[in-house]
Amino acid sequence: MEAWTRAELGALGEQLAVDYLTLQGLRVLARNWRCRYGELDIIAADVANRTAVFVEVKTRTGEGFGGVEQAVTPDKVRRLRRLAGLWLAGQDERWHAVRLDVIGVRIGRRPTPEITHLQAVG
Template identity: 40%
Template sequence: MKNLGELGERLVASWLKTQGYKLLHQGWSCRWGEIDLIATHQCKACLIFVEVKTRGDRNWDSNGLLAIDTRKQEKICQTAMLFLAQNSKLAELPCRFDVALVNYTLAANFDSRVNYLTTSQMTLNGDRYQFNLQTYLKSAFELA
């Protein structure tokens, strides 16, 4: 299942780049936890911490949204604060916490390309699954 999550993160990272974001880290981890993606935007002086949830069609938690409860948000914020402490040049930027919800289904096509559908959605075909960026929530929660 970790591989499916990594493919979901790869899809979101590709989409962010098409939206003008610069990816700084993928899978940044410390003693508190992990932040899936850390990015900045070319036009806005802002540091973005992105939590990616990758789910199949038959999930119980609203495509991963319910998994980002208060406890998970606190863990992400603690991890972000440690990242900022270790990267003092970025610590002065305003921070934003986004959430990306990715859905996967069994793919009929085993091509490992990223297909650009629209500016708000992308599809990644890889291995045996097709991944779709379903929802991207900007400022989904705030620093606790």
Template identity: 40%
Template sequence: MNNPKIKGKYKDLRKERGSYAENKAVSYLTDKGYRILHRNWRCRTGEIDVIAEQNHVIIFVEVRSRSSRSSAYGTAMESVTPRKVNQVRSTAAVYLHSRHCSDSPVRFDVVAVQLGPDGQVESLEHVENAF
């Protein structure tokens, strides 16, 4: 039988690791000259992890992370499914419409963060125009 306390602790740890990876991704993007407009922007269609701007291009960034313990489930980059791509695109359309910037150039990036056994970043991969 499942122990709800253990399940809750696992979920909290997963959220903590996800937040940590997202913070590292934002630091990386900022260091590369991106201006962060929003983090965790939500609407009825979903959530976008990071919305940034660089050279007058609005960039929607999906941050994915994996720990070395979860490597059996594939890499962080491999976790970007067609369903996720559609959800991010739909949410981006809502964002652009709500901000009256539908004519702005846009790009969809992925930042994949691999965490080691100690919870620290082993690698960070930034793919521009990922989808």
């Protein structure tokens, strides 16, 4: 396998996550939304039940950093909640619910990327 830069790997993982979410019936509203406090990888809508879904994408090529579960610390969840609140404050649409998800993308271990989707992490 050729060597990927971190940016290339991250971009590939995010695109695979977007494709996966779209197949799950979610509508992607924004990618790489930034403000002074940080960035949200993907903001999607579960239109059927009017839920805003904020997705953190973790792309890995090996086991070196642990699984997806270890990637989302309580500090990370707090930061994602804060960013989600800031994004929501700028929207006109009202949501019935808000959810924080994590999608792990593992590339290179198998011929096709492996996707792990953890819903409602915090």
